[in-house]
Amino acid sequence: MKLTRASDYAIRGVVYMSMQPQGSIVVIPEVAREMDVPVGFLARIFQSLSRAGIVISHRGKKGGYSMARKPEEVTLRDVVEAVEGDIKLNICLDGYNACDRMSFCPVRKELANVQNDLVTSLGKTNFADLAVQEKAHRDSLE
């Protein structure tokens, strides 16, 4: 039970975007270099983030990505769900025909509670907070 690499890289990417002045357009190779992420993989991840309304894609010579929302309005939950889909802690919580036992299974009920706790926990952290800490670290190196 682990976040995927795609989620890990998506989170890094959105941290970097969240550090930029509002409205800034940033290119993928810069994000990839600054956050230690493979550039091709990050390009695909940003397409998912764009579809989820977290970043905006800008075409053309000065193209790239900007944040679609304020960093304080984007949570870890938003970014994980943008790349992995809705968080489903177990197969039985994913759809209506996932398991023959699901109509009565006590385990499913308890795992649904755990899943709610997890989603709530991921929803508590926003990217403004993460960006402030990342920036403070970078400033300390200068």
Added chain:
Amino acid sequence: MKLTRASDYAIRGVVYMSMQPQGSIVVIPEVAREMDVPVGFLARIFQSLSRAGIVISHRGKKGGYSMARKPEEVTLRDVVEAVEGDIKLNICLDGYNACDRMSFCPVRKELANVQNDLVTSLGKTNFADLAVQEKAHRDSLE
């Protein structure tokens, strides 16, 4: 981010074991049949549960498995960790050299908090409670 199939089946197996009178020895094909789990896979899972001190393996003609602890002393967390190892929500939380950013990364700190919440949440549910509910459902069908 999902529990593995092995965890799902392990949880079912321990629910069934927890429904039995204390000290009962049960064979894997019975558990597999009653809980809709493939028997070969379940046999391997019970070896992990045995190593983790959740069930006891009994050899010989009347061999099988019994609970090593009272069901109220075994939680969802115990069983998941028995088959998946310690819960690590992200690669960066797994070991000391998992990522070059780990010494300062703000995301890692927040994911560590989320992971703590998740582990705590899984530790709240014990198998006595699950077994009571499973048994109540079975009794209602008779």
